[in-house]
Amino acid sequence: ASPNIPSQVLEAFKATQGKTITCQAAVAPPKAGEVRVKVIANALCHTDIYTLEGHDPEGLFPSVLGHEASALVESVGPGVTSVQVGDVVIPCYTPECRAHDCIFCQSPKTNLCPTIRSTQGQGLMPDGTSRLSKDGQALFHFMGCSTFAEYAVIAEISAAKIHPGADLNQMCLLGCGVSTGWGAVINTMKMEPGKSVAVFGLGALGLSVIQASRLVGARYIVGVDVNEKKFASAQAMGASLCVNPQTCDGGDVKAQLLQAEKWGYDYTFDCTGHVAVMRNALEVAHRGWGQSCIIGVAAAGQEISTRPFQLVTGRSWQGTAFGGWKSRTEVPQLVQRVMRGEMTLEPYVTHQIEGLSRVNQAIEALHSGSCLRAVVKI
């Protein structure tokens, strides 16, 4: 299939290759092992807001945020072999180096390839420098992506090449949130059919957990959110019941949840990033075997706690990064699953915004409480 991209765009790349592109910022050409991409669409994830608002202990400024995107390869640096100009890619903040001596890439147990994690956390490309600047001042990269921009430079090992016929305004969601929720259920928890599930936080992360839980055959799914505007979509995705912890019986959400499942839930998920909620999620997990997965990202300085007795009596705490997907290998497979109609992304795109100059509308939308994902078509 041919890309959903006009041939004039590919033709125009010939004029920019090897040169600094000056758009909202200056984007230097890719160095060895790097790829410069033209961003097609970027969705706003809660993690961008959390960083923007200063809650990320790794947050660096000035930087270019954005990490949930679809893009087109504009040029490649020396030595790049896995993608070429015109390929459609999803930049992945969790890379996959696939090196024979990368014990993480070689292990089926994890997707946490550490090859560029150190420089990525410092807001830099793998060689320790930035490709981004504005008025002569270097800007920091963000999560190895910085895709809230017209162009981005990413490591080759962060570029998942996807089917060129995919709907890029939807597929950007597979760069983070929706992939993470699906993977938390399928990879991290390895949920079996017939189980009970409690999901705290009904944003795109919580809903994608519900969607995947339903797909694997969960018996009973409870959604919990302080914002009842989220309940309708949670129920449409497969939640059996939704509960508002602020208004539920006696204001005790744990007691309310345990009324329906006396011994607790087989699987629980925190999709809020609040440590008090993480504790509740752990403590409503099933006595003897319940597992609770932390997806939410907590603010700097926050720590989780519970009585050790909760673990002694068989509950366990887990966490997931990007749903455990090995990015370059498995994101293209997720794209194919969506293209085959096995999973849908459509319900998540509650807001579509035309043009990077309107990026603040995406932030307002996520704050409005009625937004799952605001996709900015760049």
Ligand code: NAD
């Ligand atoms: P979101 O803001 O769209 O949704 C969060 C939801 O939690 C909202 O509906 C909000 O009303 C609800 N909420 C807030 N406080 C609550 C409380 N006390 N009890 C119940 N519900 C509450 O965010 P999102 O984009 O869906 O992301 C969710 C979390 O997942 C964020 O912390 C984000 O940073 C994190 N995240 C983690 C990964 C990962 O790989 N681990 C990937 C993507 C996002």
Ligand code: AHE
């Ligand atoms: N920088 C924060 C941690 C942020 C965090 O945990 N990020 C998630 C992804 S959020 C995507 O929206 C993650 O997968 N982390 C793994 C990693 O390698 O960053 C902090 O606390 O320092």
Ligand code: ZN
């Ligand atoms: Zn994200």
